[in-house]
Amino acid sequence: MTAIKYELIKTCKQTGARLGRVTTPHGSFETPVFMPVGTLATVKTMAPEELKDLGANIILSNTYHLWLRPGEDIVEEAGGLHQFMNWDGSILTDSGGFQVFSLSDMRKIEEEGVHFRNHLSGEKLFLSPEGAMQIQNSLGSDIMMAFDECPPYPATYDYMKSSVERTSRWAERCLEAHQKPEQQGLFGIVQGGEYEELRKQSAQDLLSLDFPGYAIGGLSVGEPKDVMNRVLEFTTPLLPNEKPRYLMGVGSPDSLVDGAIRGVDMFDCVLPTRIARNGTCMTSNGRLVVRNAKYARDFTPLDENCDCYTCRNYTKAYIRHLIKTNETLGIRLTTYHNLYFLVKLMSDVREAIREDRLGDFRDQFFDQYGFNKP
Ligand SMILES: CNc1nc2c(CCNCc3ccccc3)c3nc(N)[nH]c(=O)c3cc2[nH]1
Numbered sequence: 001m002t003a004i005k006y007e008l009i010k011t012c013k014q015t016g017a018r019l020g021r022v023t024t025p026h027g028s029f030e031t032p033v034f035m036p037v038g039t040l041a042t043v044k045t046m047a048p049e050e051l052k053d054l055g056a057n058i059i060l061s062n063t064y065h066l067w068l069r070p071g072e073d074i075v076e077e078a079g080g081l082h083q084f085m086n087w088d089g090s091i092l093t094d095s096g097g098f099q100v101f102s103l104s105d106m107r108k109i110e111e112e113g114v115h116f117r118n119h120l121s122g123e124k125l126f127l128s129p130e131g132a133m134q135i136q137n138s139l140g141s142d143i144m145m146a147f148d149e150c151p152p153y154p155a156t157y158d159y160m161k162s163s164v165e166r167t168s169r170w171a172e173r174c175l176e177a178h179q180k181p182e183q184q185g186l187f188g189i190v191q192g193g194e195y196e197e198l199r200k201q202s203a204q205d206l207l208s209l210d211f212p213g214y215a216i217g218g219l220s221v222g223e224p225k226d227v228m229n230r231v232l233e234f235t236t237p238l239l240p241n242e243k244p245r246y247l248m249g250v251g252s253p254d255s256l257v258d259g260a261i262r263g264v265d266m267f268d269c270v271l272p273t274r275i276a277r278n279g280t281c282m283t284s285n286g287r288l289v290v291r292n293a294k295y296a297r298d299f300t301p302l303d304e305n306c307d308c309y310t311c312r313n314y315t316k317a318y319i320r321h322l323i324k325t326n327e328t329l330g331i332r333l334t335t336y337h338n339l340y341f342l343v344k345l346m347s348d349v350r351e352a353i354r355e356d357r358l359g360d361f362r363d364q365f366f367d368q369y370g371f372n373k374p
């Protein structure tokens with residue numbers, strides 16, 4: 001019995017989008033799905049009950065951060081991440097490679113692994129594919145990610161080629177170091193930047209290792225949206241139809257819809273929680289900065305089309321007051337709303353796939369939200 005099961009329910013007749021269901025040892029969820037990010041074993045300011053209430057069934061956590069604080073040994077002693085943070089839904093952990101590159105300034109990549117400095121203390125550290133697997137094993141996540149290199153954008157073809165080949169060798173080492181495949185699913189991460197030949201090579205290498213799911217890495221690293229969409233158009237068809245596809249680090253509402261249309265099933269992004277902390281909200285009519293003076297006497301909800309807890313019980317004026325006075329309830333209410341907004345968006349996307357009208361949904365959503373239609 002493998003840890004991860006994927007059921008393809010149907011494909012949208014109007015687009016390449018898929019309606020599916022992923023089952024892990026901690027439950028199942030329909031796809032396409034947005035996964036809230038919980039870096040330090042918490043989706044910032046949200047209690048697990050609130051995440052369940054807003055409709056989240058799977059959240060992300062992170063090898064790099066939890067290895068540094070509190071240490072995976074403490075999490076293991078607590079009985080694993082689910083016990084430690086009191087979350088009984090599914091958990092996906094990233095392997096730490098990306099965080100090393102995005103957080104640590106001094107780093108050196110070798111065949112063995114990556115040398116870098118702890119971004120908090122400056123002490124020298126080393127992370128290898130085997131180390132990343134051991135940490136995720138201790139955390140007890142339902143879905144683990146292979147240790148990969150996410151090259152910067154842009155990167156030369158030659159650099160990208162040698163990076164892809166190393167990431168493929170690291171993926172093999174992760175598989176060999178995988179201790180509990182019946183309890184934890186391991187996803188391979190396809191790299192290759194914007195080079196179709198290298199995406200093909202990366203996908204071919206990883207498919208030969210027969211992972212239960214595949215991630216598309218190396219995107220949402222500063223490339224223009226049309227580059228991301230083009231890479232998706234020639235990369236998703238390389239992946240098996242009967243396994244989930246996870247686009248890492250994406251993204252904004254328009255990228256989620258455009259990714260789903262191109263056959264992506266799973267998404268994660270820090271955006272909704274990060275912008276909530278400075279009082280910026282995603283609404284059906286576009287972004288809203290609630291601390292703006294014009295909302296001081298606006299006694300309507302953040303989004304009149306939203307039926308979330310925040311929008312049913314509080315006004316822009318009150319939330320603006322809380323944000324301006326740095327009252328914690330303020331960012332809790334904006335976080336709850338932003339997460340609900342993306343979870344609801346993906347529910348609407350799944351509905352549109354069921355009814356074979358995701359292309360029409362995209363046009364209507366983009367017009368109302370204010371995205372320019374290319
Ligand atoms: C924002 N753009 C972006 N993010 C990327 C990530 C991280 C995805 N988010 C995981 C996370 C988990 C917990 C807490 C915080 C973040 C990647 N991860 C890996 N392993 N490989 C990638 O190529 C890669 C590319 C990315 N682009």
Ligand SMILES: [Zn+2]
Pocket residue numbers: 302303306307308309310311312337340
């Ligand atoms: Zn709301």
